Amino acid sequence: GDSVTQMEGPVTLSEEAFLTINCTYTATGYPSLFWYVQYPGEGLQLLLKATKADDKGSNKGFEATYRKETTSFHLEKGSVQVSDSAVYFCALSGGYTGGFKTIFGAGTRLFVKA
Amino acid sequence: EAGVAQSPRYKIIEKRQSVAFWCNPISGHATLYWYQQILGQGPKLLIQFQNNGVVDDSQLPKDRFSAERLKGVDSTLKIQPAKLEDSAVYLCASSTRVSGRSYEQYFGPGTRLTVT
Numbered sequence: 001g002d003s004v005t006q007m008e009g010p011v012t013l014s015e016e017a018f019l020t021i022n023c024t025y026t027a028t029g030y031p032s033l034f035w036y037v038q039y040p041g042e043g044l045q046l047l048l049k050a051t052k053a054d055d056k057g058s059n060k061g062f063e064a065t066y067r068k069e070t071t072s073f074h075l076e077k078g079s080v081q082v083s084d085s086a087v088y089f090c091a092l093s094g095g096y097t098g099g100f101k102t103i104f105g106a107g108t109r110l111f112v113k114a
Numbered sequence: 115e116a117g118v119a120q121s122p123r124y125k126i127i128e129k130r131q132s133v134a135f136w137c138n139p140i141s142g143h144a145t146l147y148w149y150q151q152i153l154g155q156g157p158k159l160l161i162q163f164q165n166n167g168v169v170d171d172s173q174l175p176k177d178r179f180s181a182e183r184l185k186g187v188d189s190t191l192k193i194q195p196a197k198l199e200d201s202a203v204y205l206c207a208s209s210t211r212v213s214g215r216s217y218e219q220y221f222g223p224g225t226r227l228t229v230t
Contacts, residue, residue: 104156
């Protein structure tokens with residue numbers, strides 16, 4: 001079935017450091033890919049998305065490119081802030097073997113130190 | 115625009131007791147989802163409604179879990195009887211679209227259930 005694998009956390013960075021959180025997926029068909037973020041005490045919220053190969057999603061300084069050849073959707077940010085501390089979830093939807101439901105990765109917790 | 119509302123935010127019960135969670139989606143959102151998020155894992159879909167009909171409940175443990183969405187608006191998820199392994203955060207989400215590959219889901223804050 002469809003699946004999403006993301007790097008284990010926690011990831012601890014100093015403010016203004018470069019961030020990469022790796023995400024790879026397994027799916028048939030042409031799924032859409034998402035990054036959701038969960039701040040402490042809050043629900044998940046969509047950070048960015050990409051709907052087809054080579055699309056780049058971007059929001060709030062975060063970027064991710066849909067790479068079909070490597071089945072990846074890595075999240076990057078050039079300079080993190082303390083306020084970026086949260087749990088980040090990679091997800092896909094629209095895969096045939098997933099029944100078109102949204103499949104989430106396990107999440108990666110990010111801590112940013114001042 | 116009001117977001118997805120859930121209650122209660124926290125619940126502690128003993129095993130074999132029953133519990134119910136409530137969700138009110140964003141106004142006008144036809145699709146409603148219940149997810150279970152166990153500590154350290156991503157959300158897992160339990161059930162998906164389109165209006166008041168069930169679209170997908172393949173991962174709902176039907177011997178103990180039930181859900182309904184009366185009148186196609188708010189929804190309740192019930193567990194009876196609860197087991198220790200049901201300890202998790204239960205997330206409700208809603209979206210405007212039934213299917214399609216790029217729809218965004220809007221999540222509520224979740225209900226944290228502890229079964230002792």
